[in-house]
Amino acid sequence: MRVLASETYRALLHRHGLRATPLRLATLDLVGSSSRPPSLSDLHAIAPPAAGSRASLGRCLAELSWRGILRRTDLGDHVWRYTLAGVAGGSLAPWFTCTRCEYTALLPAGTVLVRARTLQAAVTQVNLRGLCDPCAKTQHRA
Numbered sequence: 001m002r003v004l005a006s007e008t009y010r011a012l013l014h015r016h017g018l019r020a021t022p023l024r025l026a027t028l029d030l031v032g033s034s035s036r037p038p039s040l041s042d043l044h045a046i047a048p049p050a051a052g053s054r055a056s057l058g059r060c061l062a063e064l065s066w067r068g069i070l071r072r073t074d075l076g077d078h079v080w081r082y083t084l085a086g087v088a089g090g091s092l093a094p095w096f097t098c099t100r101c102e103y104t105a106l107l108p109a110g111t112v113l114v115r116a117r118t119l120q121a122a123v124t125q126v127n128l129r130g131l132c133d134p135c136a137k138t139q140h141r142a
């Protein structure tokens with residue numbers, strides 16, 4: 001996942017009418033630097049003490065999602081995870097999650113095509129689940 005500079009996060013917050021508080025900047029930096037979409041629990045575990053309580057972090061994530069700065073997504077495990085909106089790909093960003101090791105990756109654009117026009121208007125997220133290459137190789141050997 002691409003990491004943006006602190007000044008970019010500051011400008012992003014200002015564009016959405018929000019002050020660049022230390023909590024908001026830290027939250028965006030943590031989400032932006034995560035190798036997979038982090039959950040509130042993931043973020044709380046790695047957040048610096050100055051980020052405050054889990055509840056504060058949760059409110060911050062909710063606000064940033066509501067403002068369209070973060071995208072909230074459920075990769076099939078019924079846990080809300082967060083990505084930077086506009087950085088993680090288009091509205092049909094296809095996420096892949098390994099069902100064995102929980103490896104998660106954003107697949108290249110165009111990996112999944114939704115052909116039905118009626119579906120394209122309604123589909124906002126595509127999640128694929130299966131075995132990643134290392135797990136698939138392990139399964140074939142077993």
Ligand SMILES: [Zn+2]
Pocket residue numbers: 098099100101102103131132133134135136
């Ligand atoms: Zn795997």
